[in-house]
Amino acid sequence: MLLRDFLFVGAVLLATTGCATVTKGTSGVTQVQVNNCAERIACEGTNKKGSWAFTAPGPLKYKKSDEDMVIACEDGPESLSVSMAPTRGGMIWGNVLVGGVVGGGVDASTDAHWEYPETITLQRRYCNGVAVEPTPQGAAGVADAAAESAGEGTGSSEQAN
Numbered sequence: 001m002l003l004r005d006f007l008f009v010g011a012v013l014l015a016t017t018g019c020a021t022v023t024k025g026t027s028g029v030t031q032v033q034v035n036n037c038a039e040r041i042a043c044e045g046t047n048k049k050g051s052w053a054f055t056a057p058g059p060l061k062y063k064k065s066d067e068d069m070v071i072a073c074e075d076g077p078e079s080l081s082v083s084m085a086p087t088r089g090g091m092i093w094g095n096v097l098v099g100g101v102v103g104g105g106v107d108a109s110t111d112a113h114w115e116y117p118e119t120i121t122l123q124r125r126y127c128n129g130v131a132v133e134p135t136p137q138g139a140a141g142v143a144d145a146a147a148e149s150a151g152e153g154t155g156s157s158e159q160a161n
Contacts, residue, residue, distance in 0.1 A: 026110045028064050030084065031119045032056040032071065036135045037127030041080075043073035056122060064114045076126025086114040 032043065034057045043056045047070070049063035056073060069084040123134045
């Protein structure tokens with residue numbers, strides 16, 4: 001009788017949790033790099049789940065969302081702003097096979113199946129208070145993330161607060 005109850009509770013828990021929510025979590029980290037200035041700058045990442053202050057270059061820790069992540073930094077006398085679009089992670093298909101509608105609903109409500117790129121590179125306009133030219137990889141103020149995908153990079157495994 002006890003084993004049957006244990007198996008029943010386990011089956012209910014499995015059926016009512018989202019695959020991505022359990023395996024990947026609802027938080028993520030993107031490494032924000034700066035390729036034309038070594039000076040660290042104060043930045044903030046914002047999506048519909050909240051805002052997170054960080055220093056670039058460095059890790060941006062966040063809660064996953066189905067909306068773009070906007071990164072805003074104070075770059076000398078101007079502000080630098082870039083956006084990262086989320087993509088659906090592969091765990092959504094695990095819900096189709098295992099969790100069904102219930103698991104998919106859990107992941108949809110937590111946004112756990114969305115991923116941002118693991119690495120994004122910023123182009124600064126100012127370095128140590130002096131205007132700088134953008135590097136050949138991109139124009140000033142533009143994130144060079146087009147070649148980055150959600151599954152590549154050197155992301156950290158730390159969780160957002």
